[in-house]
Structure formats: C-alpha cells, structure tokens
Amino acid sequence: MAEEKKVVRKVIQTSKDMGRFMKDYYYELNEAATTGNRKIAWCTSVGPTELLRAMGFLVYFPETHGAMLGSTRTATDMIPAANALGYSPEICSYLTADVGAYLNKFTPLSKAYPGIETVPKPDVLVFNTNQCRDVQDWFAYYAREYNVPVIGVYTNRSVGDVTETIVDDVAKQIEGLVKPLEEISGNRFDMDKFKEVVGLSRRCSDRWKEVLETNAAKPAPMTFFDSSTLMGPAVVGRGTQVAVDLYDQLLAELKDKAAKREAAVEDEKFRIYWDGMPVWGRLSAHSKLFAGLKANVLSSTYCSSWIFTALDADDPFRSMARAYTELFIVRSDDYKETYIKDKLDFFDIDGIIYHDARTCPNNSNCRYGMVKRVEKLSGIPSLTIDGDLCDMRCVSDEQTKTKVEAFIEQLDELKG
Amino acid sequence: MSQSVYVGIDLGASRTKVAVLDAAKNVIGRAVHNSGTDYGQTAELCLKEALSMAGVGMDAIAAGIATGYGRSNVTFANATKTEIACHGKGCFHYFPHAISIIDIGGQDNKIIKLSDAGLRTEFKMNRKCAAGTGAFLEEMSLRLNIPLEAMNDNAKKSTDMVKLGSYCTVFSGTEVLENIRHGKKVADIVKGLFFSVIKRVLEMDSLTENVVMTGGVVAHNPYLVDMAEEIIGRKIEVPPYPQFSGAIGAALFAINQ
Numbered sequence: 001m002a003e004e005k006k007v008v009r010k011v012i013q014t015s016k017d018m019g020r021f022m023k024d025y026y027y028e029l030n031e032a033a034t035t036g037n038r039k040i041a042w043c044t045s046v047g048p049t050e051l052l053r054a055m056g057f058l059v060y061f062p063e064t065h066g067a068m069l070g071s072t073r074t075a076t077d078m079i080p081a082a083n084a085l086g087y088s089p090e091i092c093s094y095l096t097a098d099v100g101a102y103l104n105k106f107t108p109l110s111k112a113y114p115g116i117e118t119v120p121k122p123d124v125l126v127f128n129t130n131q132c133r134d135v136q137d138w139f140a141y142y143a144r145e146y147n148v149p150v151i152g153v154y155t156n157r158s159v160g161d162v163t164e165t166i167v168d169d170v171a172k173q174i175e176g177l178v179k180p181l182e183e184i185s186g187n188r189f190d191m192d193k194f195k196e197v198v199g200l201s202r203r204c205s206d207r208w209k210e211v212l213e214t215n216a217a218k219p220a221p222m223t224f225f226d227s228s229t230l231m232g233p234a235v236v237g238r239g240t241q242v243a244v245d246l247y248d249q250l251l252a253e254l255k256d257k258a259a260k261r262e263a264a265v266e267d268e269k270f271r272i273y274w275d276g277m278p279v280w281g282r283l284s285a286h287s288k289l290f291a292g293l294k295a296n297v298l299s300s301t302y303c304s305s306w307i308f309t310a311l312d313a314d315d316p317f318r319s320m321a322r323a324y325t326e327l328f329i330v331r332s333d334d335y336k337e338t339y340i341k342d343k344l345d346f347f348d349i350d351g352i353i354y355h356d357a358r359t360c361p362n363n364s365n366c367r368y369g370m371v372k373r374v375e376k377l378s379g380i381p382s383l384t385i386d387g388d389l390c391d392m393r394c395v396s397d398e399q400t401k402t403k404v405e406a407f408i409e410q411l412d413e414l415k416g
Numbered sequence: 417m418s419q420s421v422y423v424g425i426d427l428g429a430s431r432t433k434v435a436v437l438d439a440a441k442n443v444i445g446r447a448v449h450n451s452g453t454d455y456g457q458t459a460e461l462c463l464k465e466a467l468s469m470a471g472v473g474m475d476a477i478a479a480g481i482a483t484g485y486g487r488s489n490v491t492f493a494n495a496t497k498t499e500i501a502c503h504g505k506g507c508f509h510y511f512p513h514a515i516s517i518i519d520i521g522g523q524d525n526k527i528i529k530l531s532d533a534g535l536r537t538e539f540k541m542n543r544k545c546a547a548g549t550g551a552f553l554e555e556m557s558l559r560l561n562i563p564l565e566a567m568n569d570n571a572k573k574s575t576d577m578v579k580l581g582s583y584c585t586v587f588s589g590t591e592v593l594e595n596i597r598h599g600k601k602v603a604d605i606v607k608g609l610f611f612s613v614i615k616r617v618l619e620m621d622s623l624t625e626n627v628v629m630t631g632g633v634v635a636h637n638p639y640l641v642d643m644a645e646e647i648i649g650r651k652i653e654v655p656p657y658p659q660f661s662g663a664i665g666a667a668l669f670a671i672n673q
Contacts, residue, residue, distance in 0.1 A: 399541065409501050
C-alpha cells in the first residue's frame with residue numbers, strides 16, 4: 001500500500017510570542033468586560049480600528065472569533081442555530097458561526113484561555129462595508145441583542161481607481177464617527193493620539209508586508225498556513241508598539257531562515273499562490289497535504305489584506321480612507337487581475353489555487369471569469385477547490401485531495 | 417514463467433476496475449465489481465478475475481499502479497496516481513492528439529484537456545454535488561422504479577423529452593414526481609434526465625475541438641454520447657472499454673515505471 005509520508009511542520013519561534021500576545025489581548029478584553037474599567041468597541045477586521053484605539057477603546061474583532069470557531073472545528077455545530085433563526089446557510093459562515101455560538105452560549109476562547117466565559121460585551125459596534133454587506137448585518141444583530149449603538153462606514157465596492165471623490169467621502173464618514181464615539185467613550189478626540197496610532201499602524205503594516213515578502217526567497221521560509229495565524233497581531237494589534245515589535249522579531253527570524261535556506265517545506269519544488277479565504281478547519285491538514293507534495297503555498301491575497309501602505313500619520317483621516325479602500329477585496333476585477341499577476345511574478349509562482357468559499361462570495365474571486373483571464377495574462381495554471389472558511393458541510397476532503405494531487409501532477413509534467 | 421503483465425487498478429467510488437496489459441500495451445484482461453465496503457477485498461477479486469482472463473498468474477505482474485478514490489487501499493500496487501492523470505493517459509493511448517475528455521463516473525465528473533503531446537493543460541471536477549453524475553441517475557432510477565441498466569433503452573425510446581430545469585438532485589426528484597403525476601411517459605422522463613446529465617457536464621468547462629467520452633456511465637448508457645454529440649454539434653470519440661480508461665491509464669503508467 002502506498003504509505004502517506006509524515007510531514008513535520010517547521011516551527012517559527014516568534015509564533016510563541018505571538019501566542020502570548022494574543023493571550024494577553026483576550027485577557028485584557030475579558031477584564032475590561034467583567035470590571036468595566038475600559039470601554040470595548042467591536043470592529044470589523046478592516047474597519048477603522050485606529051480611530052477606536054485612539055479614543056481609548058479596547059477593540060475586539062468578531063471575525064477573529066469566527067476564525068477560531070472555524071479552526072477549532074466547532075463552527076459547524078454552531079451554524080445551525082443561526083440558520084434556524086433565519087440566517088441562511090448561504091451567507092457568511094463567520095456570521096452564522098458567531099451568532100450560533102452566541103445562541104449556544106459557547107466560545108472557543110474558554111478552552112484557549114481558561115477563565116474567559118464569554119466574548120467581551122461591546123459598548124459600541126463599528127463596521128466598514130469595504131469587505132462585504134454581511135458585516136453590517138452581523139453587527140446589527142448584536143446591536144439588537146446587546147442594546148448598544150452600531151455605527152459604520154459605507155465604502156464603494158468594485159472600485160477601479162481610488163479617486164479623491166471616494167477618499168473624501170470615506171474620510172468624512174470616518175470623521176463623522178468621532179462625535180458618537182466621544183459620547184460613548186466619554187473621551188475627547190485627541191488628534192495627536194490619533195496620529196500616533198495611525199503611525200504605529202502603518203509601521204505594523206510595513207513590517208507585515210516585509211514579513212510576507214521574505215517568501216520570495218527560494219526556498220521560502222514560511223507557508224500561507226503559517227502566515228494565516230501569524231497575522232493575528234496585524235489584525236487585532238495594529239496601532240500598538242507591541243505589534244510592531246513582534247513583527248520586527250518575526251522579520252528578523254524569517255530573514256535569518258531565508259539566508260540559511262531553511263525551507264518551510266522540505267525539498268520545495270512547487271511554489272503556489274492561494275486566492276481566497278483559508279479553510280480554517282483544515283489549516284493543518286492542507287499544510288500537510290501540500291508539504292507532502294513538495295509544494296509550498298507561499299503567498300496569498302488573504303494575508304496581504306492587512307497591508308495598509310497608504311496610512312499616513314500626517315493625514316490620518318484621509319489616509320485611513322484611502323488605505324481601507326485600496327484593499328484588494330474592495331477593488332474591481334481589472335485591478336485584482338493585475339495585482340495577482342504582480343504577486344505571481346514577485347514570488348515566482350508555479351500554480352494558483354482559488355478557494356471558492358461557499359459562503360464568502362466577496363473573497364472568492366473565481367466566480368466571474370477571472371480564473372481564465374489570469375491564466376491567459378500570466379500563463380500560470382490554476383485550480384479551483386470548493387470549500388468554505390468555517391462551514392465544514394461545504395468541504396469535501398477527498399475531492400480536495402484528489403484535485404490538489406492532480407494539480408501538482410500537472411505542474412510536475414509541465415516542469416518536465 | 418508466463419509473460420510479464422502490467423496492472424492498473426481504478427478503485428472508484430462506485431465500481432472497481434482492473435485492467436491487465438501486456439508489454440505491447442494490449443488489454444488482455446479486465447474485471448469490474450461494485451467497490452462495496454471492503455476496497456482491498458474488491459480490488460483483489462477484480463485482480464484475480466482480470467489475471468485469469470489474461471491467462472496469467474500473480475507472478476506475472478511486473479508492476480501495478482492504483483488510482484481512484486480508494487487508491488491508497490490497494491495493497492498490491494507499486495504506486496498511486498490520481499484518476500485525472502490515469503484517464504488522460506488511458507484516453508491519449510487511443511487518441512494521441514489534443515483532446516478534451518469528458519469522464520462521467522459514479523461519484524464525480526471530469527473534463528480533462530490534453531495537449532498534442534498528451535500533457536494535461538487543465539482539468540475540472542464537478543463541485544461537491546451529485547448533479548450530472550452516475551449517482552444522480554441511480555437515484556432517479558429508484559424514483560422511476562426501473563433498473564439502472566434499463567435507463568439507456570428507455571431514453572432511446574423517447575418521442576417527447578421532458579425538460580427538467582433544476583440542477584439539484586433533490587429538486588430534480590421533485591420535478592420527476594411532478595411529471596409522473598402529470599402522466600408523462602417514463603421514457604420521456606429518462607431522456608430528460610440524460611439531457612440534464614449532459615448539460616451539467618458541459619457547463620463545467622469549454623471543450624477543445626476533439627472530444628472523447630469515458631466512464632462507467634458512458635459505457636452503460638451510450639445514448640448519452642449521441643445526445644452530447646447533438647448538443648455540441650460534432651463527433652465524439654469513445655475509446656474501447658470506456659469504463660476502464662482510468663485502469664488502462666494506470667496500467668500504462670505501470671509500463672512506464
């Protein structure tokens with residue numbers, strides 16, 4: 001019988017410090033929620049977190065809870081409760097898993113961080129529709145449940161050029177959040193503090209970008225499955241010095257690995273680009289699947305979504321508006337195709353995997369003919385796998401395995 | 417000692433197929449059985465029958481390759497290959513030029529495109545859905561209370577095909593029931609089901625000029641090929657032993673080892 005080769009995943013030392021950072025982050029939120037010593041804002045993952053932080057809020061991101069529900073494979077048990085409430089199985093499974101967990105009075109935080117019994121209760125909910133409309137509906141649910149205000153920013157979608165008109169509009173909307181946030185927080189808006197947070201957020205973003213770019217090395221020192229978890233502090237901690245310091249540390253470690261030609265995937269032969277969400281419940285399994293085929297999924301649109309190069313401490317409102325509108329997910333297909341082509345060139349990619357996530361149309365870029373267009377533009381073969389970010393009912397492991405193995409066979413044939 | 421032979425085992429979701437080839441790449445033995453629940457045992461049964469047909473014993477096996485969903489369960493194979501690779505290899509053996517292969521299997525469908533050199537340029541598999549697969553026809557034969565093997569002849573007899581709009585097996589089942597209720601003939605419903613299968617497969621991907629159809633569903637329901645030809649407006653090739661394309665491809669890989 002053909003034995004499946006055991007794959008040992010390479011450890012990234014800084015991940016331990018990142019784990020401690022995440023632990024401290026959740027305990028701090030828990031303390032604030034239980035003692036009332038700090039106000040808590042819930043924010044969408046690419047929402048105006050810099051403003052919230054500058055105004056003294058601790059910021060909680062429900063999407064990270066969705067990802068935890070996915071990665072602990074508890075989401076599928078939670079989703080039906082939300083479905084029964086009228087939230088379709090076809091909509092964002094972060095939303096349905098999270099609402100389902102709320103209805104079931106469950107959180108994976110309790111197991112990961114003993115003593116935490118629930119997610120931290122919000123004082124305000126702040127969204128940005130730049131990624132999808134689902135975040136607005138998600139937060140509206142909790143606004144009703146917790147009887148707290150929900151405010152937000154409405155961003156244009158399928159944006160080609162990020163024009164001054166769009167930036168003006170979004171910047172005004174972000175400025176418009178200041179007054180209600182002052183009322184909720186009890187703090188006056190402090191421009192100097194805001195600039196400081198935006199500056200730190202930009203530094204975090206720059207470091208994260210550099211971290212991801214270390215994978216241009218051959219062999220690459222990290223995988224997409226590593227970076228999907230290593231990006232935690234860039235999501236929840238941007239705008240803080242500690243996040244900057246962590247990415248300084250990670251960057252040094254990865255540069256060292258690259259210099260020593262320490263491969264994340266032993267005998268790396270195929271360099272793969274991943275478009276779309278991770279399948280959180282299969283992060284480890286997919287990591288092993290690709291590594292076993294000597295393929296490193298080493299770059300992705302997903303992890304690059306926390307790069308905000310436009311952030312500028314000297315022009316915080318407008319630069320935030322631009323940074324959060326420039327993101328891949330907000331853009332037109334023309335922009336996305338050029339973006340992906342640039343990544344393929346930069347990382348010297350052999351093949352592309354598109355994850356068609358059943359419940360995440362905005363992060364599934366294979367539905368409007370882009371696959372064939374990018375293939376024509378780049379000449380690089382691609383594969384689409386069906387799955388989902390959280391809802392494992394939409395995932396077929398055997399089909400994924402066969403498709404991926406067949407794709408690597410194809411790349412192998414092409415390499416000769 | 418008898419001549420050396422090369423074995424391909426295609427342990428599919430529905431059926432297990434074994435092909436035995438001689439060194440000159442002639443198919444000299446083959447066998448097929450339901451995969452059942454003991455994949456290893458079924459594979460051994462098929463192997464035994466195929467070797468018997470070839471007139472050789474186990475000691476004649478020079479190499480064997482396993483493919484299909486159960487490929488890892490085959491104990492006597494030297495290595496495994498995906499069914500996509502094996503179907504491509506098996507079809508290119510008979511049609512050595514650029515081809516698009518439509519494989520309709522029990523559990524999944526594939527469209528595989530090969531270059532003039534036989535290199536795979538792309539492939540598609542159906543989504544996690546039974547629409548357009550053998551499983552869909554099996555489910556519908558139960559609804560219609562006719563044996564699976566009677567579907568092809570029924571479809572051919574149709575004079576007024578029923579149009580089925582849904583691509584969901586459950587919804588199609590409801591549509592079938594509705595047509596039964598309205599007194600539609602079984603033959604016309606079966607032809608509608610065949611048409612539905614072909615449409616689901618053809619919407620998976622575009623096709624290149626030369627098209628080949630394979631798979632157990634095609635082997636047992638050749639009328640599907642006629643219907644597909646009518647829809648795409650050109651001749652479709654079918655290799656000898658279309659149900660064994662994957663197994664033959666696996667055996668060809670074994671020869672190349």
